[in-house]
Amino acid sequence: MMIPLLKEAVDALSALPSIGEKTALRLALFLLRRPEEEAVRLGNALIRLRTEIRYCRVCNMISEGDVCPICADSHRDHSVMCVVESVRDVMSIEETGEYNGVYHVLGGVISPMDGIGPDDLHIDSLVERVSSEDVQEVILAISRGMEGETTSYYIKRLLSGKDVRISAIARGVGFGDDLEYTDSLTLGMSIKNRTPLR
Amino acid sequence: MMIPLLKEAVDALSALPSIGEKTALRLALFLLRRPEEEAVRLGNALIRLRTEIRYCRVCNMISEGDVCPICADSHRDHSVMCVVESVRDVMSIEETGEYNGVYHVLGGVISPMDGIGPDDLHIDSLVERVSSEDVQEVILAISRGMEGETTSYYIKRLLSGKDVRISAIARGVGFGDDLEYTDSLTLGMSIKNRTPLR
Numbered sequence: 001m002m003i004p005l006l007k008e009a010v011d012a013l014s015a016l017p018s019i020g021e022k023t024a025l026r027l028a029l030f031l032l033r034r035p036e037e038e039a040v041r042l043g044n045a046l047i048r049l050r051t052e053i054r055y056c057r058v059c060n061m062i063s064e065g066d067v068c069p070i071c072a073d074s075h076r077d078h079s080v081m082c083v084v085e086s087v088r089d090v091m092s093i094e095e096t097g098e099y100n101g102v103y104h105v106l107g108g109v110i111s112p113m114d115g116i117g118p119d120d121l122h123i124d125s126l127v128e129r130v131s132s133e134d135v136q137e138v139i140l141a142i143s144r145g146m147e148g149e150t151t152s153y154y155i156k157r158l159l160s161g162k163d164v165r166i167s168a169i170a171r172g173v174g175f176g177d178d179l180e181y182t183d184s185l186t187l188g189m190s191i192k193n194r195t196p197l198r
Numbered sequence: 199m200m201i202p203l204l205k206e207a208v209d210a211l212s213a214l215p216s217i218g219e220k221t222a223l224r225l226a227l228f229l230l231r232r233p234e235e236e237a238v239r240l241g242n243a244l245i246r247l248r249t250e251i252r253y254c255r256v257c258n259m260i261s262e263g264d265v266c267p268i269c270a271d272s273h274r275d276h277s278v279m280c281v282v283e284s285v286r287d288v289m290s291i292e293e294t295g296e297y298n299g300v301y302h303v304l305g306g307v308i309s310p311m312d313g314i315g316p317d318d319l320h321i322d323s324l325v326e327r328v329s330s331e332d333v334q335e336v337i338l339a340i341s342r343g344m345e346g347e348t349t350s351y352y353i354k355r356l357l358s359g360k361d362v363r364i365s366a367i368a369r370g371v372g373f374g375d376d377l378e379y380t381d382s383l384t385l386g387m388s389i390k391n392r393t394p395l396r
Binding site: 002003004005006008009011012013015016017018019023025026027028029030031032034036038039040041042043044045046047048049050051052053062063064069086087088091 | 202206210213216224227229230236238240243244245247249250262266284286
């Protein structure tokens with residue numbers, strides 16, 4: 001009883017993460033009940049997002065132009081560079097309002113299990129930037145357990161000859177988190193790297 | 199840090215039910231990581247669904263043609279008509295495989311609170327079908343508590359002069375449901391309308 005038009009929409013929606021077939025059907029039937037403009041707007045927004053998006057040629061952040069707004073901003077501190085895995089990470093750090101440097105998006109982490117090696121990531125361009133730009137400090141903000149650690153270590157080694165400070169974001173118990181539910185690796189680090197109480 | 203292309207996609211996605219802004223962002227970033235064809239296919243499927251869909255001129259079910267496959271099927275029993283609220287209900291009943299009659303989709307229930315009266319629903323055409331087609335039985339399969347009851351009662355009254363049997367789907371405890379968690383109205387009905395054990 002699933003007519004082809006509906007089936008096609010449900011199939012395409014349920015290819016999205018965390019959207020099963022039941023949810024996809026509910027979303028499709030919702031669109032049918034709404035004015036035509038809404039479905040057209042949604043459909044076109046998704047197509048345009050994917051076909052018109054560009055990536056900053058400096059830091060690989062998503063961008064509408066050749067260079068992203070952060071790299072183009074002369075009020076930001078271009079001597080501090082934060083290295084992250086993904087576009088989402090840049091957005092998360094920007095939301096904190098605590099950071100005024102620039103970024104470098106790797107596009108993933110080194111993961112032999114998934115067949116992702118250093119050459120699949122924007123690591124060459126990171127080294128190139130550190131060599132050619134006036135970068136004083138590189139902050140490694142790569143999470144994701146062992147693979148993140150491996151990636152951080154690999155980058156640290158590559159940059160070891162350069163005249164640049166290398167730091168990593170602090171690891172510790174989240175604000176408001178129960179110690180009981182914090183994994184022991186994180187909890188151990190939070191004790192080892194304790195800070196003076198101000 | 200949300201560039202306009204991304205913001206537009208996130209806004210349109212989060213207009214869907216049960217999709218908040220965080221989920222919308224996750225879905226949009228997922229599409230960015232996937233091949234371009236996937237976003238284009240999804241976008242076009244949603245646009246086509248809404249702009250090319252038609253409704254069966256007999257029963258108001260969604261359709262690609264003028265008349266839906268169920269109404270056009272001569273192997274179905276056109277003397278039995280099941281009256282439901284929505285397109286989704288037709289799909290749910292079809293999935294059971296227990297029904298071989300035809301349908302009539304009302305497009306909602308009478309709801310004074312939401313300003314929905316009988317004229318906003320496909321009730322006139324229901325009465326017209328019962329009068330002109332050779333309908334022997336009308337099964338009211340309208341759920342949704344008080345509003346559903348009101349709608350069923352209203353239709354029953356309209357059809358009372360016609361030579362047609364009117365029935366309603368059985369109410370009772372769901373297969374595998376705990377009595378403890380069944381609402382008392384349903385549980386009461388399940389006792390009142392008990393059936394002989396076969």
